[in-house]
Amino acid sequence: MDIKNILSRVDHTLLSPAATWDEIRDICDDGIKYQTASVCIPPCFVKQAAEYSGGRVKICTVIGFPHGNSTAAVKAYEAEQAVKDGADEIDMVINIGDVKAAKYATVLKEINLVKQACGDKILKVIIETCLLTDDEKVNMCKIVEQSDADFIKTSTGFSTGGATPHDIALFAENIKTKRIKAAGGIRSVADAEEFLNLGADRLGTSRIVKIVKENE
Numbered sequence: 184m185d186i187k188n189i190l191s192r193v194d195h196t197l198l199s200p201a202a203t204w205d206e207i208r209d210i211c212d213d214g215i216k217y218q219t220a221s222v223c224i225p226p227c228f229v230k231q232a233a234e235y236s237g238g239r240v241k242i243c244t245v246i247g248f249p250h251g252n253s254t255a256a257v258k259a260y261e262a263e264q265a266v267k268d269g270a271d272e273i274d275m276v277i278n279i280g281d282v283k284a285a286k287y288a289t290v291l292k293e294i295n296l297v298k299q300a301c302g303d304k305i306l307k308v309i310i311e312t313c314l315l316t317d318d319e320k321v322n323m324c325k326i327v328e329q330s331d332a333d334f335i336k337t338s339t340g341f342s343t344g345g346a347t348p349h350d351i352a353l354f355a356e357n358i359k360t361k362r363i364k365a366a367g368g369i370r371s372v373a374d375a376e377e378f379l380n381l382g383a384d385r386l387g388t389s390r391i392v393k394i395v396k397e398n399e
Contacts, residue, residue, distance in 0.1 A: 184376045186395060187218070192241050192379060194272075194364070196223040198340070207232055213392050214240035220385060221272055224264050233269025243272035246297065249341035251276030251311065255293040262300040272305040273297070274336060274364075274387075279311055282319055286318050298331040299387045307334035307364050307385075313344035317353065324357035333369065338367035345369070348381055355382030 195214045197206060207228045214222040221241035224232055229244050244265045247258045262273050275297050279291050298306045310323045327335040335358055337346040345367020354363045365378040366387025372394060374385055
């Protein structure tokens with residue numbers, strides 16, 4: 184697979200709690216240079232990054248991150264503020280406890296509330312696959328299919344595990360009208376190719392750009 188094609192699917196990511204503006208600016212510069220799908224950064228940097236990049240790369244940010252257990256109203260407010268600040272894409276974490284309790288109607292309502300706050304911006308739903316059973320993952324595929332969201336996403340990268348080939352294959356079997364994002368644990372070009380071939384449309388990773396830069 185052509186490396187430019189892979190880069191065009193990458194949400195070039197820096198979500199460390201210790202991230203500084205200088206590091207975020209570098210992420211933006213890399214996203215612009217290598218034409219990644221977006222840069223995925225903390226909400227506090229969205230306005231500055233949007234102004235700095237001037238539309239040369241899409242700005243993605245995270246909501247309810249990383250645990251997903253803030254209220255739906257708070258998540259909606261976060262999303263609304265992020266869009267006002269210049270975010271093009273929002274990655275939200277679901278309330279995982281609601282999934283474990285099989286409160287799927289509540290989860291669906293929350294997703295749609297956040298999407299309403301996003302307006303026409305892309306919304307990706309992080310379900311944190313490492314904490315769910317396969318049955319719960321399939322049920323969440325059904326909920327995301329029913330929702331107004333645009334993507335289902337595997338992981339925050341801050342829990343007990345990231346994307347796996349098994350999970351992307353499971354998503355591909357159960358997702359028909361939405362898109363798929365694999366995130367967490369994508370450490371090589373071979374990993375990226377595998378996830379894309381299995382059905383992922385986006386990859387959340389910082390590693391692919393680093394590999395490209397190291398090989399220049």
